[in-house]
Amino acid sequence: MTSAPPRPRQVTVIGDSDPPAATVQAAERVGAMLARLGLTLVTGGLGGVMEAASRGARSAGGLVVGILPSHRLEDANPWCTVVVPTGLGHARNALTVLAADLVIALGGGAGTLSEICFAWIHGRPILLLEGYGGWSDRLGGAPLDHRGTSRLQVCRSLEELEHVLAETLRGRAG
């Protein structure tokens, strides 16, 4: 091969490791949607939203990357195609969103909020799926600070999410 095929766009999905059932179902549908669109899913590689999105994507034939806090390949949820153990503990939150062309958040506590901060600082577009509580709802689309380098956008449904996702990635085509 003399020239490489384009890299599939990467979407990082973030949220709680122990969410309510409705959030799990939404995360799984988000994962499936990403796979259907030919996008690579990136998560923190563990349980809850991370595992549900991974199961949704892998079951739909998608590529799934898990970026772990621990140093052990075995700690990833079973739906990851590729596992990246970091050994960095919670500091790996800075890495999950760096691997994103775009970030999607559902609910989320302090860990998810730290990831939203890093996505904002590094100019990654962020879509907040409304209706699942936590920081995705609490932020309400207000800018995190004066930096205008990133878009933080609220989506009210999976349909709106899919639409905005397509629009946003079109502007960043590889």
Place this chain on the structure above:
Amino acid sequence: MTSAPPRPRQVTVIGDSDPPAATVQAAERVGAMLARLGLTLVTGGLGGVMEAASRGARSAGGLVVGILPSHRLEDANPWCTVVVPTGLGHARNALTVLAADLVIALGGGAGTLSEICFAWIHGRPILLLEGYGGWSDRLGGAPLDHRGTSRLQVCRSLEELEHVLAETLRGRAG
């Protein structure tokens, strides 16, 4: 020497690198207060709140540690007694607060908010000095998530800050 003297408690001060003048003055007074109390100041080693607090502490005879995002010792502000370059970029925000027995925040954008998140996750007590805008005011003392491992407390003045600081560190004496 057959047994070591106790380690001075460490207080990390976080806030904007480009704050308004009133915030700079407050940060300098916080630094001086910490030095007077025999506490070691830790900051992110750069300008703004970090430099002002460092100047206040060092001028009052205190020990000042700067934990830098870059890999160069020369990038620290001149008031640091000890410089720790990390080369980690913004991921060093996870480290500044790990070096804290207690964290003090004044104002602050997305970077400061990421540090508050990591302090919360790791159970470091956090004092928010009110009146300087940004996330320190925006959070308003509400818990970041269901984790009850950390105290997030609003202080309305430097006097209240000094009082709460003494109380909190008494409970963590080394």
Place this chain on the structure above:
Amino acid sequence: MTSAPPRPRQVTVIGDSDPPAATVQAAERVGAMLARLGLTLVTGGLGGVMEAASRGARSAGGLVVGILPSHRLEDANPWCTVVVPTGLGHARNALTVLAADLVIALGGGAGTLSEICFAWIHGRPILLLEGYGGWSDRLGGAPLDHRGTSRLQVCRSLEELEHVLAETLRGRAG
């Protein structure tokens, strides 16, 4: 899907970013071999040995992961299927080998040697492809220290490498 398909084993290939032509050719053949065996290739995502192995693997239909020192997706060589920017600078050398079920080294300077150290510390098996100079030849298969947690094995040809690779991964089947 109710149960996940097994994760393909991951092999990290390490070596210089500016090697001689013979090393580039060998790295490309190693990459192609890994793809043919259904293994996922992991590299540091940049040029030289990293890019040559990636080109070999991707051209043969393999999955290629690049773990970058910088924070920019765009800094990866064009053959990566998945890009993981870390923003950690040279400290990302600790991560490239953590993502390995097995490590292969060709030649290499101080950066490659640091990766061999981390692979050794974390018990990842290491194959040194002989004949390309640098630390892969200089170590000569001698243990790095008293830790018996890792195998460091010299391979004298690509044929021997393929044989040892198959044997080693059989013992670690997922």
Place this chain on the structure above:
Amino acid sequence: MTSAPPRPRQVTVIGDSDPPAATVQAAERVGAMLARLGLTLVTGGLGGVMEAASRGARSAGGLVVGILPSHRLEDANPWCTVVVPTGLGHARNALTVLAADLVIALGGGAGTLSEICFAWIHGRPILLLEGYGGWSDRLGGAPLDHRGTSRLQVCRSLEELEHVLAETLRGRAG
């Protein structure tokens, strides 16, 4: 204060966490020497060479910084004046030497060797104290690779070490 006093030079001492008694004694004498010269000692904050050097320096009135792999302040040896927990696991080896104006190694296994690699890559001068086995003896002063950015120098005694230390730091006066 209108201008800051100069920062004391920082020297990182690296070596095994479980060394023989002769190495422990030498490390303690190195620590004491650094304190006597007004230099700040940096170590990885744990036992063995790190603790012995720290005990030597602190007992002689010196400033001691420990940069830990874990996220807990309590994991440092008791001789540290300042503790910097990183939570990065073995990747903190990239940080201990970044905090050095100069590095001194005694003995050492794969962990110490990884630190020597990072010191080399980042151009920190490295003094190898001969006679304590491990990589400090095994390297024998040969360059790690073609990069000419760092000096790697063998010292045959504590007296020679003190002499070379003074010479090297003179060239880097802050």
